[in-house]
Amino acid sequence: MTLMRVGVFGGGSFGVALAKASARGGHVVKLHSRRDPFQGVARPERLDVVSDPAQLADCDLIFLATPSVHVEEVAVSLGRHLDGRHYVVHVSRGLVGDALEPVSHVLRRLTPVRRIGCLAGPISVASLADGEPGGGIVGTEFPEVADAVRDAIGGPSLRLYQTEDLVGCETSSALVGLLALALGYAVEMGFGPSTRAVLMTRGMAEAGRVGVSLGGEERTFAGMAGFGDLLSAVAGDERPEVRLGRAVARGLSLDAAAKEASAYVEGVVIARRIQRHAARKNIDVPISESMADLLEGKTSPSEALAKLMSRKVRRE
């Protein structure tokens, strides 16, 4: 293992966990955050909090932990200080704009960085911060990027796999986010395990279709970035998406629900965009469509369910 300079952009819970895990591995870490997340708590050794993106310029590897809505803005302000040396790995669960542009494409478009990756899968704050055995996946075409991520945060308790299907990895991650929201909704509505299983399995089939239309490979959806991640939500990791789905099902407005989930959830805005994209590409996405209608209050749960159940059953 080589010691590196690791940068983390974004001081949310995941960003902080990544920074801590890297510092624990002996790397020199700079965390870019507007506010100091360590106020009142002990700041780990070798970890600095910085407020100017220029200070990340001397890092070898930079994790980008910002919501996809801010990605373009961040890419511009951070990209100014980067070049071909840097590796940038994002952890976003979003796709950008109506064209559902993967975050990696935005980074390529707006920065000179080419060695880009995406960290996805059932990797949790707990597995990063407390060393609970777990795993995840790095989507990148560049072997050195995957190696750097393993060096930074991997270890005996965190298994990090690699796929070259970066776009597949990013779309899986985004669509699992939406499915986790649907799961929370279904749980709160009182649907049992078998109903949830049908919803999740067909949801993944739908996710695969969307992923392929965006240039991903279907098998990525069956792996760590897709089913691996979804199983963690189903097994009850109580991730923000699930909490938000439950809150919406209880009849809370989206804003109130987001507050309760205490996190920015990408899935809320993505459902409608997926449905529009699918219409353009002639792809069937009944679950995303129902979720979009439900979240916008255009349909009731019973109507949505009736609509989903009345669809013609075909070969799997």
Add this chain to the structure above:
Amino acid sequence: MPTPSRALKRLLTKPLRLPHLRSYVPKHDDPPIFAFNGERDDIVREVVRRMEDRCVEERLQLDYVLNEVAYEEIRRLEQQRDDEAKESLGFWKSSVRKIGKMSEHERKELFRTICERMSKDIAGNFDPRVYAIATRAVPHLLTGIMKPGSLPDDLMHLGSGHIPVDDLLRVEGSTDQLRALAKRGTLVFVPTHSSNLDSVALGYALMRENLPPVVYGAGKNLFTNPIVSFFMHNLGAYRVDRRVRAALYKDALKAYSTVMIERGYHSLFFPGGTRSRSGMVEKKLKLGLAGTAVEAFARNRTRGLHRPVFFVPTTINYGLVLEAETLVEDWLKESGRARYIIDDDEFSQIDRWVAFFRKLAAVESACVIRFGPPIDPFGNRVDGEGRSQSVDGRTIDAGSYVMKRGVACLDTRRDAAYTRELGQVIADAYGRETVLMATQIVSHVLFRRLVKETPGVDLFGRLRHRGEIGMRREELHAELGVVLDRLREMSDRGEVHLSERSRTWKPDALVDRVMKAFVGYHRKTILTEQDGMVVIEDPTLCLYYQNRLNAYAERIAGDAHLPQAREIARLG
């Protein structure tokens, strides 16, 4: 005993060179290729050494590699049954019998012999005298084909006066910048590919624009014409035999190309690999050999040599395509792969050439070559001095992309990833740099009507509507007018380019010109006019020409034509 004519043919198709009485003394400002012959043997040795190194690095088992190449070669030669087979089949058959009993040392020897044979077969030649002849004679020869009557007169005035071919070939784009960059690094031209004429046209354009000559991997099938073979061979073209399936041969080609670019030889690759069968602008590029430029750049950097590589996305645009009929049929049969090498297309028939050039002389500038802004191997634009520019306008070091923790290094998988991304960047550039010709635009408007009149019918069904569907002149002019307006707006925004006439002419004049251009060149009539109705006589060729507009179809269609435009866009 070979018959005399056969012996002559064999002699002619062998790489023929002029005798060397005294060696060429290079001048200070000669392009690197002028020194090629002096380096040739050295390059072949280097290629062989790389192939040997690779074998060691990847821990390949020699007996396996040797058996594979022998098996593939025997299979190919037994099918070919030509002179080459007579010469080489024995070598391979005796080799394959011995491999199993050979010592490791003997296997290494055999491996080296094979690598040498391959590299020598690939390596080209460059004769400055032939280049000088070509510089002066080619424009006149082309002119001669187009206007045979003016030839004697022309020959009297070699090198002076007006050459009609100059009106036919138009060169646009970043030529000034390219002339400057040629002195600072290695240019790698990556053009679209629609005709075998491409390499000739591009070679001539480089000559005329005072850009350096390039080395180019030409299909061995092009070397069967003795005159073409003589010029290609002596102007630095290297031979690519697509019939050879052995993996080792591909390694040899890649190693050769890498060494050439490393040494600063400006190069030309068609990243689509083969001529576009459908007439569409290539969208998915594999880059293949062009990818070796990324490795060459990285290898130079690891040796501390700062020799930049500049990729030049180029579009070659024709009003009429010589081989259109064969190509589009091939596409429709979806047998493009199987018939990778078409030997009997229009390119090999001299009467088609004559008809083609006569026709071109009558149409608008027959061929437009457009050089897009040059980029580094990582997709960044470069400035006038060849420095890579980031999107926010900073100068960045292209070498930083091949560094790992501060040190430049080699990595095959990394370079493959860069190459894939570069393919996307070049394909996007093609979209912006394509120059749309009047024949293509008029065909698009007519084909869109065909789609509208045949709802729910599949492509093949539509192509059967011969001579049934057309548009009244006024309608055609009106729709064409709208399409032209939109294309002109797109062209102002830099999303596409238009040929001179498409940019300025009125729809009615444009339709007249296109109707005339189409008549008499292709064996089939594409459009006819009866009682003020322009009718699609041959929907297949109409499709071929309109395919150039597929990527723009939705953007130029109004709401009324959007469904048809979507259908057309989905063809791509």
